Amino acid sequence: MSNPFWPKNRQDFYGGLFFLGLGIFGVVCGKGYTIGSISRMGPGYLPKFLSYALIIIGTLIAIRAIRHGESHIEPCYWRPIVFVLGSILVFAFLIPRGGLVLSTLLVTILSSFGTREIHWRNAIVLGIFIALLTALVFIKLLGLPISVWPR
Amino acid sequence: MIDILNSLGLGFSAVTTPANLLFCLIGALLGTLIGVLPGIGPVATIAMLLPISFGLKPLSALIMLAGIYYGAQYGGSTTSILINLPGEASSVATCIDGYKMAQQGRAGVALSIAALGSFFAGCVGTLSIAVFGPSLAAFSQRFSSPEYFSLMVLGLISAVVLAHGSVIKAVAMILVGLFLGLIGTDVSTGVARFTFGIPELTDGLGFVPIAVGLFGLSEIILNLEKGQERRVLSSKIRGLWPNKKDFKDSWAAVVRGTFLGSILGVLPGGGAVISSFASYTLEKRVAKDPSRFGKGAIEGVAGPESANNAGAQTSFIPLLTLGIPSNAVMALMMGAMIIHGIAPGPGVMQEHPQLFWGMIASMWIGNLMLVIINLPLIGLWVKLLRVPYRFLFPAILVFCCIGVYSLNNSAFEVGLTVLFGLLGYLFAKTGCESAPLLLGFVLGPLMEENLRRAMLISRGDPMVFLNRPISAVLLIASALLLLILILPAVRKKREEAFQE
Numbered sequence: 001m002s003n004p005f006w007p008k009n010r011q012d013f014y015g016g017l018f019f020l021g022l023g024i025f026g027v028v029c030g031k032g033y034t035i036g037s038i039s040r041m042g043p044g045y046l047p048k049f050l051s052y053a054l055i056i057i058g059t060l061i062a063i064r065a066i067r068h069g070e071s072h073i074e075p076c077y078w079r080p081i082v083f084v085l086g087s088i089l090v091f092a093f094l095i096p097r098g099g100l101v102l103s104t105l106l107v108t109i110l111s112s113f114g115t116r117e118i119h120w121r122n123a124i125v126l127g128i129f130i131a132l133l134t135a136l137v138f139i140k141l142l143g144l145p146i147s148v149w150p151r
Numbered sequence: 152m153i154d155i156l157n158s159l160g161l162g163f164s165a166v167t168t169p170a171n172l173l174f175c176l177i178g179a180l181l182g183t184l185i186g187v188l189p190g191i192g193p194v195a196t197i198a199m200l201l202p203i204s205f206g207l208k209p210l211s212a213l214i215m216l217a218g219i220y221y222g223a224q225y226g227g228s229t230t231s232i233l234i235n236l237p238g239e240a241s242s243v244a245t246c247i248d249g250y251k252m253a254q255q256g257r258a259g260v261a262l263s264i265a266a267l268g269s270f271f272a273g274c275v276g277t278l279s280i281a282v283f284g285p286s287l288a289a290f291s292q293r294f295s296s297p298e299y300f301s302l303m304v305l306g307l308i309s310a311v312v313l314a315h316g317s318v319i320k321a322v323a324m325i326l327v328g329l330f331l332g333l334i335g336t337d338v339s340t341g342v343a344r345f346t347f348g349i350p351e352l353t354d355g356l357g358f359v360p361i362a363v364g365l366f367g368l369s370e371i372i373l374n375l376e377k378g379q380e381r382r383v384l385s386s387k388i389r390g391l392w393p394n395k396k397d398f399k400d401s402w403a404a405v406v407r408g409t410f411l412g413s414i415l416g417v418l419p420g421g422g423a424v425i426s427s428f429a430s431y432t433l434e435k436r437v438a439k440d441p442s443r444f445g446k447g448a449i450e451g452v453a454g455p456e457s458a459n460n461a462g463a464q465t466s467f468i469p470l471l472t473l474g475i476p477s478n479a480v481m482a483l484m485m486g487a488m489i490i491h492g493i494a495p496g497p498g499v500m501q502e503h504p505q506l507f508w509g510m511i512a513s514m515w516i517g518n519l520m521l522v523i524i525n526l527p528l529i530g531l532w533v534k535l536l537r538v539p540y541r542f543l544f545p546a547i548l549v550f551c552c553i554g555v556y557s558l559n560n561s562a563f564e565v566g567l568t569v570l571f572g573l574l575g576y577l578f579a580k581t582g583c584e585s586a587p588l589l590l591g592f593v594l595g596p597l598m599e600e601n602l603r604r605a606m607l608i609s610r611g612d613p614m615v616f617l618n619r620p621i622s623a624v625l626l627i628a629s630a631l632l633l634l635i636l637i638l639p640a641v642r643k644k645r646e647e648a649f650q651e
Contacts, residue, residue, distance in 0.1 A: 012317070012581075015583050019327065026345075030344070034340075034342075038613070041339075043344055053326055054330065057323045061320065076376075084368065084371055084572070085372075085573060088368070088551070088552055088568065088569050088572070091556075092562045092563075108545040112541070112545055114375050127545070130549055134550075144553070146557065146560070
């Protein structure tokens with residue numbers, strides 16, 4: 001902690017780096033767009049302006065964070081991130097062909113692993129319950145055009 | 152005056168069809184439900200239900216979505232008072248004295264004062280929309296592109312002022328939002344920007360995936376990390392009705408809170424959250440004996456609860472009359488209107504008078520429903536709180552998935568939601584607020600269009616923004632706001648205010 005080069009304000013430091021990175025991304029990827037003039041702005045006028053603004057503000061935040069203020073990043077746990085986000089990715093891949101029941105069943109069961117507090121048997125029961133409930137509400141009552149079963 | 156009464160009459164006749172009353176009730180109940188449940192707020196809920204409301208008539212859809220917002224203000228107070236856990240950010244202030252009152256066996260009194268105060272505030276809020284809406288809309292008829300651009304600048308800057316936490320990071324988040332708004336086909340030139348050849352991106356990033364990801368998914372992940380622990384107050388709620396002294400102590404706080412909330416709600420960036428905090432601070436200032444606060448002072452419940460409901464109502468004014476959303480929920484309402492083919496702004500009142508006045512009338516009816524259904528149903532809501540989070544969050548996730556997918560039947564947008572869920576999580580870890588981002592994202596394309604048009608008309612002379620009086624006033628106000636924000640003394644005050 002006594003390292004003078006280590007940023008004291010971690011939150012701001014990493015936040016600043018993110019803004020800086022997005023700005024650089026905007027400049028690099030937006031190179032091809034015509035800038036135009038102020039009276040006739042091309043498609044690249046605002047992207048360029050915003051990208052540079054992000055670079056400036058990101059740098060400012062990050063530099064200020066090295067000395068100014070104090071904060072730390074609270075520890076991240078991989079378990080909820082992986083299972084919550086993973087279950088939704090599975091849904092995205094499955095829903096076009098796999099049907100609503102199978103997809104919601106998998107989302108429920110997989111996401112349940114995001115916490116240690118639930119037993120896998122309960123998760124399966126919960127999954128079946130939610131799958132049937134959503135099929136009833138969204139297909140029967142609201143009539144969404146999603147297929148119920150795999151095809 | 153007669154005009155307003157006539158118009159309100161039109162609104163009430165539009166709302167009092169069985170279907171519309173039903174959707175008003177559904178919205179109010181859903182709002183109460185998510186208000187009671189911590190970990191899911193009105194932004195994520197409205198975003199999820201947006202696609203589902205697609206099949207409804209425009210008025211029914213908007214009535215329901217609006218009901219969710221003000222219903223959440225009612226529901227949020229219940230959990231704050233009973234278990235010291237704010238169901239909504241706007242009820243954080245209520246926790247302080249509300250929970251203390253519950254511990255002293257006065258939970259019933261706190262709950263009914265909160266509900267009655269909210270109802271009073273809701274009535275006043277509805278009336279102020281009816282009174283001030285038309286004149287503001289008429290005034291904004293004189294607006295053209297420079298004025299609209301300056302107004303949006305003012306909106307974004309006040310969003311910064313009223314955001315929690317670091318000012319400079321809020322500015323950066325607005326820039327990120329504006330940048331995300333650029334993605335897609337440029338309207339004026341037809342050039343595809345930052346689409347990387349992905350066909351789904353040619354129409355721009357979807358609004359729903361961003362909102363559900365930033366406000367829904369990330370919230371769930373953060374809740375799971377914390378491990379939720381809930382202790383519901385087990386003692387029975389007795390004596391719902393406040394006595395004479397309670398009324399005497401709280402009516403002034405209700406009126407002050409309503410007034411404050413009504414004003415703060417109209418300001419861009421304002422709304423329910425800021426109103427409740429401001430009201431709590433105000434009540435503490437004006438109290439004869441401030442030391443009672445934090446120990447179960449009834450004013451500490453009456454004021455903030457009235458204020459957040461008033462703020463929730465009046466924040467519809469800028470959207471309905473100027474076409475500019477003042478906070479994240481209004482940004483969603485704007486999305487809902489556009490989906491239904493209604494351009495938000497001064498035109499709404501003339502082109503769709505039934506819709507405009509119907510929505511206002513529905514708010515009053517919704518508030519009445521909330522008072523009537525909420526007090527007897529408190530027991531039910533408390534029971535719902537006993538459902539463990541581990542059974543709740545998978546269901547919320549499933550609703551998120553179906554909501555996003557059914558909007559365009561696009562699996563790509565579900566993937567985008569995951570990306571924004573991760574981003575929202577990282578933002579939370581680095582102390583960056585997501586609300587300014589969403590506002591920037593919604594206003595970005597509008598700002599670019601108006602800026603371009605203004606520059607085209609003035610042949611590239613930026614002085615056009617200062618030569619036109621309305622625009623100049625708006626810009627000067629923005630500059631003053633920024634200047635005030637930078638002054639160290641004010642900054643300290645603001646930090647104090649958010650701390651309380």
